Amino acid sequence: xxxxxxxxxxxxxxxxxxxxxxxxxxxxxxxxxxxxxxxxxxxxxxxxxxxxxxxxxxxxxxxxxxxxxxxxxxxxxxxxxxxxxxxxxxxxxxxxxxxxxxxxxxxxxxxxxxxxxxxxxxxxxxxxxxxxxxxxxxxxxxxxxxxxxxxxxxxxxxxxxxxxxxxxxxxxxxxxxxxxxxxxxxxxxxxxxxxxxxxxxxxxxxxxxxxxxxxxxxxxxxxxxxxxxxxxxxxxxxxxxxxxxxxxxxxxxxxxxxxxxxxxxxxxxxxxxxxxxxxxxxxxxxxxxxxxxxxxxxxxxxxxxxxxxxxxxxxxxxxxxxxxxxxxxxxxxxxxxxxxxxxxxxxxxxxxxxxxxxxxxxxxxxxxxxxxxxxxxxxxxxxxxxxxxxxxxxxxxxxxxxxxxxxxxxxxxxxxxxxxxxxxxxxxxxx
Amino acid sequence: xxxxxxxxxxxxxxxxxxxxxxxxxxxxxxxxxxxxxxxxxxxxxxxxxxxxxxxxxxxxxxxxxxxxxxxxxxxxxxxxxxxxxxxxxxxxxxxxxxxxxxxxxxxxxxxxxxxxxxxxxxxxxxxxxxxxxxxxxxxxxxxxxxxxxxxxxxxxxxxxxxxxxxxxxxxxxxxxxxxxxxxxxxxxxxxxxxxxxxxxxxxxxxxxxxxxxxxxxxxxxxxxxxxxxxxxxxxxxxxxxxxxxxxxxxxxxxxxxxxxx
Ligand code: SF4
Ligand code: SF4
Numbered sequence: 200x201x202x203x204x205x206x207x208x209x210x211x212x213x214x215x216x217x218x219x220x221x222x223x224x225x226x227x228x229x230x231x232x233x234x235x236x237x238x239x240x241x242x243x244x245x246x247x248x249x250x251x252x253x254x255x256x257x258x259x260x261x262x263x264x265x266x267x268x269x270x271x272x273x274x275x276x277x278x279x280x281x282x283x284x285x286x287x288x289x290x291x292x293x294x295x296x297x298x299x300x301x302x303x304x305x306x307x308x309x310x311x312x313x314x315x316x317x318x319x320x321x322x323x324x325x326x327x328x329x330x331x332x333x334x335x336x337x338x339x340x341x342x343x344x345x346x347x348x349x350x351x352x353x354x355x356x357x358x359x360x361x362x363x364x365x366x367x368x369x370x371x372x373x374x375x376x377x378x379x380x381x382x383x384x385x386x387x388x389x390x391x392x393x394x395x396x397x398x399x400x401x402x403x404x405x406x407x408x409x410x411x412x413x414x415x416x417x418x419x420x421x422x423x424x425x426x427x428x429x430x431x432x433x434x435x436x437x438x439x440x441x442x443x444x445x446x447x448x449x450x451x452x453x454x455x456x457x458x459x460x461x462x463x464x465x466x467x468x469x470x471x472x473x474x475x476x477x478x479x480x481x482x483x484x485x486x487x488x489x490x491x492x493x494x495x496x497x498x499x500x501x502x503x504x505x506x507x508x509x510x511x512x513x514x515x516x517x518x519x520x521x522x523x524x525x526x527x528x529x530x531x532x533x534x535x536x537x538x539x540x541x542x543x544x545x546x547x548x549x550x551x552x553x554x555x556x557x558x559x560x561x562x563x564x565x566x567x568x569x570x571x572x573x574x575x576x577x578x579x580x581x582x583x584x585x586x587x588x589x590x591x592x593x594x595x596x597x598x599x600x601x602x603x604x605x606x607x608x609x610x611x612x613x614x615x616x617x618x619x620x621x622x623x624x625x626x627x628x629x630x
Numbered sequence: 631x632x633x634x635x636x637x638x639x640x641x642x643x644x645x646x647x648x649x650x651x652x653x654x655x656x657x658x659x660x661x662x663x664x665x666x667x668x669x670x671x672x673x674x675x676x677x678x679x680x681x682x683x684x685x686x687x688x689x690x691x692x693x694x695x696x697x698x699x700x701x702x703x704x705x706x707x708x709x710x711x712x713x714x715x716x717x718x719x720x721x722x723x724x725x726x727x728x729x730x731x732x733x734x735x736x737x738x739x740x741x742x743x744x745x746x747x748x749x750x751x752x753x754x755x756x757x758x759x760x761x762x763x764x765x766x767x768x769x770x771x772x773x774x775x776x777x778x779x780x781x782x783x784x785x786x787x788x789x790x791x792x793x794x795x796x797x798x799x800x801x802x803x804x805x806x807x808x809x810x811x812x813x814x815x816x817x818x819x820x821x822x823x824x825x826x827x828x829x830x831x832x833x834x835x836x837x838x839x840x841x842x843x844x845x846x847x848x849x850x851x852x853x854x855x856x857x858x859x860x861x862x863x864x865x866x867x868x869x870x871x872x873x874x875x876x877x878x879x880x881x882x883x884x885x886x887x888x889x890x891x
Contacts, residue, residue: 447737448733448736448737448789449786450783450787450788451787454738455702458702458703462710465707466710480702508814510836510839511830511832513839514833514834514838515831515834517831518830560831564830564832566817566819567698567821568782568786568821568822569787570782570786573786586700588700589698589699589700590701590702591700593699593701593702594700594701594703599699602828603823603826603827606826607699610691610693610695610696610704610708614691614708615659615691616691616826617660619660621689623660624654624687624689625659625687627631627668628631628684629631630669
């Protein structure tokens with residue numbers, strides 16, 4: 200009875216933390232501006248299925264893609280077992296579903312195979328990440344917490360799978376000794392560890408099975424709570440992020456509607472324009488960004504594929520598109536925390552995304568080559584964020600490198616980025 | 631040029647409507663190197679009896695460098711002015727000599743009221759080849775190693791990887807791919823208004839990094855489809871003092887040479 204109460208309490212507490220975190224993240228995303236991404240539902244769904252569910256963009260690196268797919272399928276499928284665990288926990292039974300016999304055996308065998316594969320994949324990833332000399336895992340923004348985050352998750356995942364397998368092995372041995380009411384056969388993968396456990400006494404095995412059961416469930420609950428604080432949010436958020444991702448030609452940039460209105464009125468004071476919600480031109484802080492952009496920052500996996508494709512980063516410039524997305528998320532968290540500490544009211548802290556997080560030097564290093572978005576496995580678009588920051592610098596602060604200012608002047612006065620006269624445009628026809 | 635190139639205004643005065651407007655672009659109009667590309671495109675259009683005209687002094691910057699540098703105001707002003715000119719001439723189809731103009735006219739003008747069929751010059755030349763209007767004989771480039779540097783705004787930006795490659799193959803040349811090509815192609819370093827400013831502090835220039843990719847496949851020609859890429863690659867070749875062994879050429883120039891225009 201006591202253990203049932205403890206279990207129920209655990210469920211409630213972790214549920215509470217998950218709910219709180221959900222509210223927090225949601226609140227942060229809602230800091231942003233409403234976007235128009237509600238059109239073309241069919242195409243969006245298709246993108247989501249291909250890119251998030253089918254992991255279509257991962258397969259440019261087939262080996263990693265396979266490993267990642269194993270962990271992903273393992274995560275989704277093995278968690279079906281969670282249903283039994285919860286029923287067990289609340290009823291005080293052990294292996295409540297064992298009565299389904301054949302099906303049960305098949306399922307557990309399947310879970311075990313997946314668990315074994317997940318362990319292999321996680322070990323491969325741990326080695327690759329820590330000893331693999333992979334440049335994109337060594338960048339400045341990957342030093343402290345992000346690196347630890349990745350390792351914590353991989354190790355936890357391995358331990359959880361191990362606990363599941365050891366519990367099965369212990370139960371199989373207990374069944375042979377007729378020491379458990381939940382009679383189970385030997386399973387495909389866990390039988391490998393049976394010889395190591397056989398020397399143990401029946402009491403010790405019962406204890407071990409129990410311990411593993413608790414470790415597994417506490418681990419999973421902790422894992423889910425932890426997940427919501429880490430880059431592993433992408434497991435869930437990859438879906439909406441790809442759903443809302445840009446459908447227009449990748450080369451295009453949006454036309455700012457507020458600007459369109461002003462330009463129309465400038466050209467014709469009697470023009471009829473559709474009013475738009477307006478705070479400021481471009482992006483100074485996360486609250487100027489679109490909600491879908493903020494959502495995408497929360498789903499960034501910190502994989503660094505964008506950064507390793509970025510020509511500016513590859514040639515030693517300060518710019519890293521991954522850091523751009525991480526900065527957006529960190530700034531949201533900062534604002535969210537400050538609000539939470541102040542009963543939900545936001546007091547200006549004098550900081551902003553531009554400069555306090557992303558420097559002008561980073562903003563101006565981008566060639567808008569679109570390699571980052573193309574490389575991102577979940578269609579995140581750091582380039583747009585950089586252009587939006589430029590829009591703010593130019594249109595609100597009139598701040599640009601001198602040569603850019605003179606390019607603007609030339610375009611405005613001569614209709615060309617150089618000091619050339621329109622009258623000479625067709626000179627080549629006479630040469 | 632040894633034939634007359636008409637402007638839209640000329641056509642209007644004559645009462646004719648050309649099939650396609652050749653949007654030359656700023657680099658193509660003013661940059662000495664890029665003008666050669668412009669002339670090659672014009673020669674191909676003329677040679678294939680394509681009815682075309684240019685805007686001449688009525689053409690303006692599309693606003694691409696302004697937009698990518700964050701000056702949305704200036705961009706939209708340029709766009710609306712250009713659109714009013716284009717619409718006044720009832721332009722239906724545009725071929726551009728530059729992937730940046732191509733991208734902007736094709737993707738960013740429609741929302742502002744400019745709806746045209748916009749193609750890049752390599753796409754038009756491919757069309758001319760496929761419909762038999764253009765025949766490439768001779769074999770000046772037979773067996774030569776040519777590599778193609780994908781302009782970001784033609785390739786990744788608009789998904790056109792095949793047209794330029796098909797044209798290189800039509801030259802009977804050996805098309806060699808750099809290790810980073812097509813969707814993985816590395817930028818030349820000029821986009822996003824970088825052409826008009828010094829690069830940020832770093833360990834290397836982007837075009838030098840890109841040139842290393844190109845040198846690795848030992849081409850005799852580096853082909854591009856963009857006047858800005860052309861400048862960057864040419865500088866890259868000079869950086870490695872390879873200008874006597876490697877030529878940087880636009881696809882249009884290669885075709886014009888092969889057809890002996
Ligand atoms: S668009 Fe900008 S940030 Fe993205 S890869 Fe290219 S240079 Fe880097
Ligand atoms: S933006 Fe995309 S590619 Fe870049 S680190 Fe995040 S998930 Fe990876």
